[in-house]
Amino acid sequence: MVTHDPASEALSALQHPVKIRTENVNLFYGDVHALKDVTIDVPLHAVTVFFGPAGGGKTTMLRLINRLNDLVDNIRMSGHIWVDGDDIYAPGTQVAALRRRIGMVFALPLPLPGTIRSNVVYGPKLAGIRQASRLDELVESSLRQAALWDEVKDRLDTPANQLSGGQQQRLCIARSLALEPEILLLDEPTSGLDPVSTAKVEASLLELKKRYTIIIVPHNVQQGARIADYAGFFLMGELIEKGDGREVFNRPQNSHTEDYVTGRFG
Amino acid sequence: MLRVAFHAELNRLQADVAQLGMMVKTAIRKAVVALQDRNLDAAREVLADDQLINDKRFRLEHDILVLIATQQPLASDLRNLAAMLEIITELERMGDYGKGISKINLMLGQQYLIKPLVDIPKMADIALDMLASSLEAFAALDVEAAKRIPLMDDQVDELYNQVYRDLIERVIKNPDHMEQANMLMWVAHNLERAGDRAVNICERIIFVVEGRMTEFDAGHAAQPPSGSN
Numbered sequence: 249m250v251t252h253d254p255a256s257e258a259l260s261a262l263q264h265p266v267k268i269r270t271e272n273v274n275l276f277y278g279d280v281h282a283l284k285d286v287t288i289d290v291p292l293h294a295v296t297v298f299f300g301p302a303g304g305g306k307t308t309m310l311r312l313i314n315r316l317n318d319l320v321d322n323i324r325m326s327g328h329i330w331v332d333g334d335d336i337y338a339p340g341t342q343v344a345a346l347r348r349r350i351g352m353v354f355a356l357p358l359p360l361p362g363t364i365r366s367n368v369v370y371g372p373k374l375a376g377i378r379q380a381s382r383l384d385e386l387v388e389s390s391l392r393q394a395a396l397w398d399e400v401k402d403r404l405d406t407p408a409n410q411l412s413g414g415q416q417q418r419l420c421i422a423r424s425l426a427l428e429p430e431i432l433l434l435d436e437p438t439s440g441l442d443p444v445s446t447a448k449v450e451a452s453l454l455e456l457k458k459r460y461t462i463i464i465v466p467h468n469v470q471q472g473a474r475i476a477d478y479a480g481f482f483l484m485g486e487l488i489e490k491g492d493g494r495e496v497f498n499r500p501q502n503s504h505t506e507d508y509v510t511g512r513f514g
Numbered sequence: 515m516l517r518v519a520f521h522a523e524l525n526r527l528q529a530d531v532a533q534l535g536m537m538v539k540t541a542i543r544k545a546v547v548a549l550q551d552r553n554l555d556a557a558r559e560v561l562a563d564d565q566l567i568n569d570k571r572f573r574l575e576h577d578i579l580v581l582i583a584t585q586q587p588l589a590s591d592l593r594n595l596a597a598m599l600e601i602i603t604e605l606e607r608m609g610d611y612g613k614g615i616s617k618i619n620l621m622l623g624q625q626y627l628i629k630p631l632v633d634i635p636k637m638a639d640i641a642l643d644m645l646a647s648s649l650e651a652f653a654a655l656d657v658e659a660a661k662r663i664p665l666m667d668d669q670v671d672e673l674y675n676q677v678y679r680d681l682i683e684r685v686i687k688n689p690d691h692m693e694q695a696n697m698l699m700w701v702a703h704n705l706e707r708a709g710d711r712a713v714n715i716c717e718r719i720i721f722v723v724e725g726r727m728t729e730f731d732a733g734h735a736a737q738p739p740s741g742s743n
Contacts, residue, residue: 249728249729249730249731250728250729251726251727251728251729252726252727252728252729253726253727469588470586470588473588497588497589498588498589498592498725499589499725500589506589506590509588509589510517510587510588510589510590510591511517511520511521511591512517512521
């Protein structure tokens, strides 16, 4: 009897160095225990997928990595989150500087009022970049990386709200990239997009992961399965299963994960 | 996202695969009994009914592909559908063995058999038992049964070798029996392959449940007539 197991023979994102490490992260919204002892290593230059049913804690986890929950009232957190070995919740952490390193894109594309160009240069200008040629460079490189450049290069000074939904979302990705972050956090970035725009965003993610560490909450499990190098399944605040993306989506070890990816609950 | 309609369709396909398997089992059984009884009408019926098997196989293949395309299943559901695609191919080819045996029956026409058929019906019994058991194991996704059934293939192979030796002896004694011996050897070969294909079905069951491809030993059957001198 011979056993063939090509999936486990494939290269794993686990072999990448760790970019983000969370250790025993707990979060309470008032009495609600929203995250329970979440420990996960997010690999460098790979797409990590956080998935699971609504209310499982995946978006909360994403927001903690960007310290977006800092301003939420009645919140209590314990545990650690390290980025490149630095505890981002250590006293004295420069939150603005941290967020510049960690871009975030939300489910609904929210372009700023103004032109396509002004959307992209908004962040770099706030960060003190004034040189026109440098800003032009950032506009082109960011829009190219977000796979939008070819569609808008001849109309950079038209209002951003004239773009289609898919283009607006890619503009929001470009806006994050203009700050030249190291990490991109994407919370269901294609949930409002048509299949063609979704495919373009997914294709751009596969390019972007060569330079950025990406964590994404996908809008369905199929999308997660398509793009995940590494994956974590969140259920009721717990990280139930984590591992190589192909394994977690195609051969989950935990029965809850199996039931969720095959649509038996959720 | 709950997928009630998807799982209902998955169950329907699984039942249809089992039904296809039963049609194949009936075809092979009928072909072997018709050969024993020298019943040429029954042999013709098996030939005609093979079209029904082929039609059902292609209809299933279409439905499985539509379900994959429209529902994008993952994990064990995807493996189940991929396994069904393989299993229906195995079943359709097994149906062809029934057809092949019937064709040989018709080619023999009114000839008397050079030997009473003893080992060949035994081979059919075991191979068809393997087929029925593997279909039950697939319906229940019973890995233990799927690992046990292939052990039966050794008996089929042993009987095949017995038929081979027996026919060779008869041909040595009477070279005029060469042509019919060759045909009967093909009947035995078809049944031996039917056993192998039941083993393939078992390998797919293990794949569905465990996510790993397991290959059982291909057995120790002698070469088919075309490969022997």
